Amino acid sequence: MIQGLRARDRQVQEYLYEKYSGALFGIICRIIYDADLAEEVFHDAFLKINQKIDSYDPAKGRLYTWMANICRNSAIDKTRSKEFSKSSKTNTIDDYVYAMESGSDTAAAVDGIGVRELMEDLNEEQRFIMECIYFKGYTHTEVAEKYNIPLGTVKSRVRSAINVLKKKADII
């Protein structure tokens, strides 16, 4: 697949889009609440993925992780740019859930379980850490400094939160 992407094969690009666009767009939507702006960032990020595919090294992790990081960084860059208003950075899981559920597109509901269900097994601390890192785009060191939580604690909470999600994923 990677060779096809490097050759700019249209069919391979379509396949990539079909398989991953939902998950990647989801990452951006968690960080950028505004639907139009999120679509714009997704557009740019997807082009970037196709342009930078030559620099992707399979030894450094799977393709999805690499693409997810590009999307997350694009979205975070956007929230830190001047055009992005400050108020938009107060996204929380509930905002996101609300945005997804109220969206006219019913695809999310069809695709599977919602974020609320995925998150309901997390305890308060784990939710908070996921909100900061996964939804607002803070780094773990930023979270540790900002909320005065020891770095090791932040790390272990990230781990326990993802562990919960892992078990959920197994069920899915």
Added chain:
Amino acid sequence: MDIQNYISSGKLELFVLGDLNETEQQEVLSMARKYPEIQEELKAIEAAMFAFDKASGKKPSAEVKDRIFSSLEASLPAQESPDRPGRPESVEKEVKLYPGANPWKPFAVAASLTAVLAIAAAAYFAYSYFDAEERYAVALEQNAILADDARSNQVRFDELDQSMERLLSGNFERIPMKGEGLPMQEDALVDVFWDKESSEVLLSVNQLADLDENSDYQLWAIGADGPVGIGLVNPSERLNLQHMQAAGAAQAFAITIEPRGGSESPTLEKLVVLGEVS
């Protein structure tokens, strides 16, 4: 190294979330290569994140997909994001992301450097040119002055040469005329050179006061028939031979001050110098 400890440190999760720096990333990768357990854990975390994203995300609108693929298609030949109306900031972003990708940049830099150097060189040579032009004009002028000097010197030399020739070829007698004992100018001193055979008379002023513009010095040859005016004397032309009119016979020569242009007969009250022929 306790692998279980490493796995539970949370580092692997942060690695998947892209929240580690370059050094830490390299560390995780080398650990994963060394320990299959870590490799397995990484895979599980990646799978979990994908599953989570997939389950919670939704597909973007069909319109976005169309836009993306038309952008991808348009970028095919040039391998670059094209300029599309209505989305200027996306194009700008691409350009910023790959500043080194423009193959013309080094040429542009080289060209502008060359241009700057060329402008500097042009300014320098223009300055040199105008400077040389100016100095050339000055030199020409000086040359013209020198040529004038040379010409006038040539004329003077010819005159002197003629006088010398005349003086040497003839049989001239020197008659000094002095103002001593006369009331006008005590220190006046004028020499007359007279060739009795050819009647030619030359005169050299040694010391003679300047006159006002209404008067002239007049030379007289005093013979048996009385004084005869033989020309006006130029007092400023000192120690230079002045050619006078001929004098056939004379016992003495004298100079008087006369009204401008000279007189028929000398004004004896204004006798300046006198010299007798020996």
